[in-house]
Amino acid sequence: MATVPDIDDIQNGLDTPIPSAIPDAKGKLPRLHLIDEQQKFSEKMSSYIDEDWGLKEAGFNYNLAAVFGSQSTGKSTLLNRLFGTSFDVMSETARMQTTKGIWISKGRDMKDFERKSALFSVATSEVLIVNLWEHQVGLYNGANMGLLKTVFEVNLQLFGGNRGKEKTLLLFVIRDHIGATPLINLSNTLRADLERIWQGLNKPEGLEDCKITDYFDFMFTALPHKLLQPEKFEEEVSKLRLRFSSPSDPNYVFQPQYSKRVPVDGLHIYAGGIWDKIMTNKDLDLPTQQELLAQYRCDEIASSAFVTFQEKIKEFRQPIESGNIVEDLGPKMNELRSHAMKSFDKDASRYHAEVYKRKRSEMLTKANTMLESYFLGQIKNLHKKAVQMFSTNLQQSLRVEGADFATVVTAAKSEAMDYFVRGAKAIKLEETEWVYDEEQFQLERGLSEFAATQREKEMNKMLTSLEKHLRNELDEPIGLALNNPGPSMWGRVIAIYQQTVEDAEQLLHKKARTFDLNEEEQGELVENLRRQAWVLLTKKVQEESMDAMMLLKLRNRFEEKFRYDDHGLPRVWKPSDDIDTPFRKARDETVELVPLFAKINNMDPVNGKKFELEASEDFDFDQSLKVLSETRQQEITTKFKRESDAFYLEAKRSVVATQAKVPYWVGVALVILGWNEFIAVIKNPLYLMVLTMVGVPMIAMWYLDMLGLVETIGWKVYDQGYKIAMEKLREVMDKSRENATARPGQRQPQQYPGGSAASGARSYQGKEEDTGIELNSFGDKKSQ
Numbered sequence: 001m002a003t004v005p006d007i008d009d010i011q012n013g014l015d016t017p018i019p020s021a022i023p024d025a026k027g028k029l030p031r032l033h034l035i036d037e038q039q040k041f042s043e044k045m046s047s048y049i050d051e052d053w054g055l056k057e058a059g060f061n062y063n064l065a066a067v068f069g070s071q072s073t074g075k076s077t078l079l080n081r082l083f084g085t086s087f088d089v090m091s092e093t094a095r096m097q098t099t100k101g102i103w104i105s106k107g108r109d110m111k112d113f114e115r116k117s118a119l120f121s122v123a124t125s126e127v128l129i130v131n132l133w134e135h136q137v138g139l140y141n142g143a144n145m146g147l148l149k150t151v152f153e154v155n156l157q158l159f160g161g162n163r164g165k166e167k168t169l170l171l172f173v174i175r176d177h178i179g180a181t182p183l184i185n186l187s188n189t190l191r192a193d194l195e196r197i198w199q200g201l202n203k204p205e206g207l208e209d210c211k212i213t214d215y216f217d218f219m220f221t222a223l224p225h226k227l228l229q230p231e232k233f234e235e236e237v238s239k240l241r242l243r244f245s246s247p248s249d250p251n252y253v254f255q256p257q258y259s260k261r262v263p264v265d266g267l268h269i270y271a272g273g274i275w276d277k278i279m280t281n282k283d284l285d286l287p288t289q290q291e292l293l294a295q296y297r298c299d300e301i302a303s304s305a306f307v308t309f310q311e312k313i314k315e316f317r318q319p320i321e322s323g324n325i326v327e328d329l330g331p332k333m334n335e336l337r338s339h340a341m342k343s344f345d346k347d348a349s350r351y352h353a354e355v356y357k358r359k360r361s362e363m364l365t366k367a368n369t370m371l372e373s374y375f376l377g378q379i380k381n382l383h384k385k386a387v388q389m390f391s392t393n394l395q396q397s398l399r400v401e402g403a404d405f406a407t408v409v410t411a412a413k414s415e416a417m418d419y420f421v422r423g424a425k426a427i428k429l430e431e432t433e434w435v436y437d438e439e440q441f442q443l444e445r446g447l448s449e450f451a452a453t454q455r456e457k458e459m460n461k462m463l464t465s466l467e468k469h470l471r472n473e474l475d476e477p478i479g480l481a482l483n484n485p486g487p488s489m490w491g492r493v494i495a496i497y498q499q500t501v502e503d504a505e506q507l508l509h510k511k512a513r514t515f516d517l518n519e520e521e522q523g524e525l526v527e528n529l530r531r532q533a534w535v536l537l538t539k540k541v542q543e544e545s546m547d548a549m550m551l552l553k554l555r556n557r558f559e560e561k562f563r564y565d566d567h568g569l570p571r572v573w574k575p576s577d578d579i580d581t582p583f584r585k586a587r588d589e590t591v592e593l594v595p596l597f598a599k600i601n602n603m604d605p606v607n608g609k610k611f612e613l614e615a616s617e618d619f620d621f622d623q624s625l626k627v628l629s630e631t632r633q634q635e636i637t638t639k640f641k642r643e644s645d646a647f648y649l650e651a652k653r654s655v656v657a658t659q660a661k662v663p664y665w666v667g668v669a670l671v672i673l674g675w676n677e678f679i680a681v682i683k684n685p686l687y688l689m690v691l692t693m694v695g696v697p698m699i700a701m702w703y704l705d706m707l708g709l710v711e712t713i714g715w716k717v718y719d720q721g722y723k724i725a726m727e728k729l730r731e732v733m734d735k736s737r738e739n740a741t742a743r744p745g746q747r748q749p750q751q752y753p754g755g756s757a758a759s760g761a762r763s764y765q766g767k768e769e770d771t772g773i774e775l776n777s778f779g780d781k782k783s784q
C-alpha cells in the first residue's frame with residue numbers, strides 16, 4: 001500500500017500554482033516521511049508546508065488526495081503520473097520478490113499500521129483513490145474489502161458525527177483493464193460489494209440507520225494495461241489527470257463538498273490530531289496470539305466456574321420469590337461468589353495478565369449481576385416485613401391504656417427502620433455498587449403514611465369518645481334545668497355548657513399532647529369541640545321542648561301550684577273553698593312559662609356577657625338559639641289550657657263527693673237493727689278493743705274531714721300493691737322461661753301461643769309450681 005510509509009497520500013492539486021516549491025538536486029519535489037515505522041507523526045510537516053512546498057500562504061487553496069490499494073498495484077506509478085511526484089516505483093524485476101516473505105514475517109505490525117494509515121487517509125483526504133487490478137474486482141480479500149470494512153467501521157465510530165456534512169470521494173481506478181468486462185459492470189460489482197460491507201458494519205448508537213452515501217461518493221474509472229498497451233495507458237492517465245487538475249473537467253474531483261475546510265497553516269495540527277485519535281483507538285489494535293489464547297481460555301474457565309455458581313445460587317430463588325427472608329443471605333452469597341472467583345483465579349491467572357484482569361472483572365460483574373436479583377428480592381421482602389412489624393407493634397402498643405401516640409410511633413418506626421437497614425447492610429456484598437437508598441426512602445415514607453392514617457383513626461376514636469363524654473355530661477343536667485322552667489333556666493343551661501366544654505377541652509389538650517398536635521390543629525379541634533357541644537346542647541333543648549315534654553313540664557308546674565298547698569301538701573277542697581281563684585292563678589303562672597322557651601337566652605350568668613360561637617358554613621349560631629316559634633307556643637298553651645280544665649273539674653267533683661250526706665232514717669234503722677250487735681261488741685272485750693282501735697281513728701278522721709284523703713291513699717296503696725304484684729309475677733315467669741331455654745335436648749312444643757319453645761317445654765317437665773306459674777301466665781290449664 002502506497003500510504004505506508006511514504007507521504008504519497010498528501011498531494012498538492014496540480015492546477016494550483018505551487019508558489020515556491022523547491023526541487024532538490026535531482027529535480028525531485030521534496031517528500032516527507034509523515035508517519036514513520038514507529039507510527040510517530042512527523043514534527044516537520046509544518047516546515048515542509050511552509051518552506052519545502054512553499055504553501056505557507058496558500059490558505060484553503062490546496063487539495064488532499066490519497067491512494068489506497070494492495071501492495072504493488074502501481075500506486076506510486078499512478079501518483080507520479082498524475083501529480084508529477086517522485087515516489088519510488090518498484091522495478092519490474094523486483095516486484096515478485098518483495099511480496100510474500102516480508103509481508104508474512106511482519107504481518108501483525110504491518111497490518112495494524114495499514115489499518116491506521118488507511119483510516120488516516122480516509123479521514124484527512126478529500127479524494128481517496130482506490131487502486132485495484134481488474135481481476136481483483138469481486139474478490140473480498142484481493143480488493144482489500146476487509147481493510148475497507150474496518151476503515152469504514154472505525155471512521156464511523158470516530159468521525160461519524162459529521163454525517164452528511166463532510167464527504168469523501170472514493171475514486172476507484174481499475175488497473176490493467178482489458179475491456180472484456182465493461183467498466184459499468186465492474187463498477188456495479190464494486191458498488192454491490194461496498195453496500196454489503198456497509199450493511200455488515202457495527203454501527204455506533206444513534207447511527208444504526210446511516211447510509212454509505214451519507215459519508216462517501218463514488219467514481220469509477222479504468223486504465224489500460226501499462227505494459228501491454230503503454231501508449232493507451234499514458235493517454236488514459238493524462239485524461240485522468242484532468243479530473244484532478246482541471247476544475248472545468250466534468251469529472252473534476254476536488255469539489256467543495258469534499259473539502260475538510262482546514263487552512264494550510266493548521267493542517268499539521270489537524271492531521272496530527274487525527275493521527276492521535278487513531279492511535280488511541282483500541283479497535284484498530286490487533287491482539288497478540290497470547291492475548292487471543294488468554295481470551296479464549298479465560299472465557300472457558302469462567303463458564304465452567306459459572307455452571308457450579310449458577311447451580312448453587314438457585315436455592316435462594318424459591319424462598320425469596322415466596323416473600324421470605326433468607327437468613328445469612330449475605331455471607332452465603334459472598335461464599336459462593338468467592339468460591340467461583342477462586343476457581344477462576346486458580347486456572348486463569350496463568351494467562352496474559354491484562355486479559356486475565358479484564359476477564360476477571362467481567363466475571364465479577366456477571367456474578368454480581370446474577371446475585372443482585374436476590375439482593376433486590378430480599379430488600380423487597382425486608383421492606384414488607386418491616387411494614388408488618390411496624391403495624392403490629394403500633395397496634396399492640398396503642399392498645400395499652402394511656403399510650404402516647406407520638407412516642408409509640410417513633411419507637412415502632414425506629415425499630416422497623418433498624419430492622420430493614422440491618423438486613424440490607426448484611427446482604428450488600430463488597431465490590432458491588434448495590435444500593436438500597438431508594439427502598440429505604442420508600443419504606444420511611446410508607447411508615448409515615450401508615451402512621452398518619454393510624455393517627456387519624458385514633459384521633460377519630462378519641463373524638464367519638466369525647467362526643468360521648470359531652471353527651472353524658474350535657475344530657476341529664478340540661479334535662480333537669482329545663483324541667484324546672486323559669487327565667488333563670490337558660491343561665492343554668494349556659495353554665496352547664498361552659499363547665500362541660502371546659503372539662504372536655506382539658507381532656508382534649510391532654511390527648512393532643514400524645515398525638516403531637518401543633519397549635520393550629522389543637523385550636524381547630526377546640527373550635528370543633530365547642531361547636532359540637534353546642535349542637536348537642538341545642539338537640540337536647542329541642543327534645544325537651546317537644547309538645548309532649550312541654551305539656552308535661554307545664555302540667556307538673558300547674559299541679560304543684562294548684563293541687564298542693566304552700567307546704568307541699570295535697571289540697572282537699574272543702575265546699576267552702578274558693579277553687580276558681582287558685583285555679584286561675586296557677587294556670588296563668590304556668591302559661592307564663594311558655595314564652596321562656598321561645599329562644600335560648602345566651603347570656604353568660606358568670607360574666608353577664610352574651611355567649612357566642614363563630615358561625616361556619618354549616619353552623620348558624622343565631623339560628624341555633626331559636627326553640628319555640630310563636631305558633632308552637634300558642635298551640636302548646638291551648639293544649640295545656642285544655643288539660644288544666646280537667647284538673648278544675650276534678651277538684652269540683654271532689655267537693656261534691658264530700659258534700660254527699662246519709663239520710664236520718666238510715667241512722668234510726670241502723671240503731672234498731674244493730675242494737676243486739678252493739679251490746680255484743682260492748683260486752684266482748686276483744687271486739688271492744690278492735691272497735692276502739694279502728695273506730696277512734698276513723699271518727700277522728702271524719703271529724704277532721706280527712707276521709708276523702710284516706711280513701712285516695714287507700715286506692716293508691718291498692719294500685720301500687722297491684723303493680724308490684726304484677727311485676728313480681730312477670731319476673732318469676734321470665735326466670736322460669738330462661739331456665740327452660742337453658743335445658744338441652746327438649747322437644748319443641750308449639751301449643752303455647754306467645755310463649756317461647758323453651759317455656760313450652762318447661763310445662764311438660766318443670767317443677768309443679770313453676771309449671772303452674774307458666775300455665776297461669778298463658779292461661780292454658782288443659783295441658784296440665
Ligand SMILES: Nc1nc2c(ncn2[C@@H]2O[C@H](COP(=O)(O)OP(=O)(O)OP(=O)(O)O)[C@@H](O)[C@H]2O)c(=O)[nH]1
Nearest residue numbers: 001002071072073074075076077089090091092226
Ligand atoms: N501491469 C502493470 N504494472 C504496473 C502498472 N503500474 C505500475 N506497474 C508496475 O508495477 C510495479 C509496482 O509499481 P509501484 O508503483 O511501485 O507500486 P506501488 O503500489 O506503489 O508499490 P508499493 O508502494 O510497494 O505498494 C512497478 O514495476 C510498475 O512498473 C500497471 O498499470 N500495470
